[in-house]
Amino acid sequence: MVLEAIKYEHGSLQILDQLRLPYTTHYDTIYSSTDAWHAIRDMRTRGAPAIAIVAALSLAVELTNTKLSSISEEVNIFIIEKLEYLVTSRPTAVNLADAAKKLKVVVGEAVKREGMTGEGVREAYGKAAEQMLVDDVADNEGIGKHGAEWIVRNAGLGEEVSVLTHCNTGSLATAGYGTALGVIRSLHANKQLKQAYCTETRPYNQGSRLTAFELVHDEIPATLITDSMAAALLKLKGPSEKIAAIIVGADRVAANGDTANKIGTYSLAIIAKHHGVKFLVAAPRTTIDLTTASGDDIVIEERPGREVSFIRGPKYDGVTLDRAAVETIAIAAEGIDIWNPAFDVTPAALIDGIITEIGVAEKGSDGKFNFEKLFEVEATDIKPSTVGGL
Numbered sequence: 001m002v003l004e005a006i007k008y009e010h011g012s013l014q015i016l017d018q019l020r021l022p023y024t025t026h027y028d029t030i031y032s033s034t035d036a037w038h039a040i041r042d043m044r045t046r047g048a049p050a051i052a053i054v055a056a057l058s059l060a061v062e063l064t065n066t067k068l069s070s071i072s073e074e075v076n077i078f079i080i081e082k083l084e085y086l087v088t089s090r091p092t093a094v095n096l097a098d099a100a101k102k103l104k105v106v107v108g109e110a111v112k113r114e115g116m117t118g119e120g121v122r123e124a125y126g127k128a129a130e131q132m133l134v135d136d137v138a139d140n141e142g143i144g145k146h147g148a149e150w151i152v153r154n155a156g157l158g159e160e161v162s163v164l165t166h167c168n169t170g171s172l173a174t175a176g177y178g179t180a181l182g183v184i185r186s187l188h189a190n191k192q193l194k195q196a197y198c199t200e201t202r203p204y205n206q207g208s209r210l211t212a213f214e215l216v217h218d219e220i221p222a223t224l225i226t227d228s229m230a231a232a233l234l235k236l237k238g239p240s241e242k243i244a245a246i247i248v249g250a251d252r253v254a255a256n257g258d259t260a261n262k263i264g265t266y267s268l269a270i271i272a273k274h275h276g277v278k279f280l281v282a283a284p285r286t287t288i289d290l291t292t293a294s295g296d297d298i299v300i301e302e303r304p305g306r307e308v309s310f311i312r313g314p315k316y317d318g319v320t321l322d323r324a325a326v327e328t329i330a331i332a333a334e335g336i337d338i339w340n341p342a343f344d345v346t347p348a349a350l351i352d353g354i355i356t357e358i359g360v361a362e363k364g365s366d367g368k369f370n371f372e373k374l375f376e377v378e379a380t381d382i383k384p385s386t387v388g389g390l
């Protein structure tokens with residue numbers, strides 16, 4: 001079975017409800033942008049690239065099932081308003097805002113064409129939204145290729161390495177294959193992976209519920225650790241396990257390389273630096289936001305405290321799981337105040353490379369990332385896997 005977080009056909013969109021994974025596979029049908037907004041906010045679908053794609057496709061479905069004006073400008077205005085609404089579902093990940101901006105340009109250009117009708121604008125939007133699904137998988141395969149090559153070449157640990165990853169950045173966070181988890185898939189496919197370590201990623205447990213699910217599904221050698229074990233893992237098992245890198249995804253990479261990602265990423269970057277292990281961010285260029293100067297300018301989403309103080313799962317009697325009996329239990333003292341930022345920001349100084357679909361961006365001799373060149377070329381133009389000095 002191929003892991004599909006997003007199932008789309010013209011006029012029909014289904015998302016894999018990730019709050020029920022790994023114990024239950026259930027697809028929610030998305031009929032409108034409102035359905036998508038709530039699915040994204042609830043985190044039934046999550047992951048920066050997947051959020052953008054589900055949002056875009058939800059509007060394509062809504063437009064197909066809505067009686068639209070024949071006047072192109074009126075459809076254009078309808079689309080713009082819906083995209084601006086969808087962007088409010090989660091503020092930190094830039095992919096959604098980036099997709100909305102690009103889709104607005106597509107429909108804006110369509111409206112200007114001679115004799116364009118409302119239906120023509122809808123078709124132009126739908127075609128562009130559907131292309132995002134295809135492009136994302138191709139991007140992730142490029143990320144996997146370049147990331148695997150870079151790690152083996154730069155880690156100095158020979159042809160077989162281990163890596164640690166955080167949160168979920170696989171097929172469940174994208175249209176398929178994954179970003180950081182895509183690098184792990186490529187290492188495994190190349191027979192260059194000794195062991196993949198994944199953190200549980202409190203409080204939503206994207207690691208223990210989703211990444212572990214993907215790694216087991218793909219039969220990739222993997223070990224789950226709690227977030228608090230990461231430093232001990234590198235200290236006690238780093239050399240013997242040939243842990244070459246910590247690879248994470250990203251929700252927004254600022255123009256200077258500061259990176260917003262799942263809470264706990266910053267701690268891992270500090271641990272990597274202390275132990276001389278490479279720290280890599282894997283993200284398509286759509287996650288790099290040149291309009292945000294630095295991490296100080298990134299809005300960090302704060303989520304309800306109940307996501308820390310309660311946990312859900314199937315009932316376990318000590319022998320078997322009762323998947324039909326999902327229970328919620330409290331795991332914190334009543335009345336305690338809770339701080340629950342969904343992301344943190346890792347300074348560029350702690351990042352050794354940003355793995356994109358066209359190559360690995362590294363800091364130049366000035367110690368700074370320069371991403372401008374990343375956007376001057378297309379994937380086919382770059383042959384070497386390192387575009388250092390960008």
Ligand SMILES: CSC[C@H]1O[C@H](OP(=O)(O)O)[C@H](O)[C@@H]1O
Pocket residue numbers: 046047048049167168169170173174178179180206248249250251261262263342
């Ligand atoms: C493919 S990178 C996905 C990125 O999104 C995750 O956040 P969330 O699960 O809250 O959507 C996490 O930060 C991942 O790195």
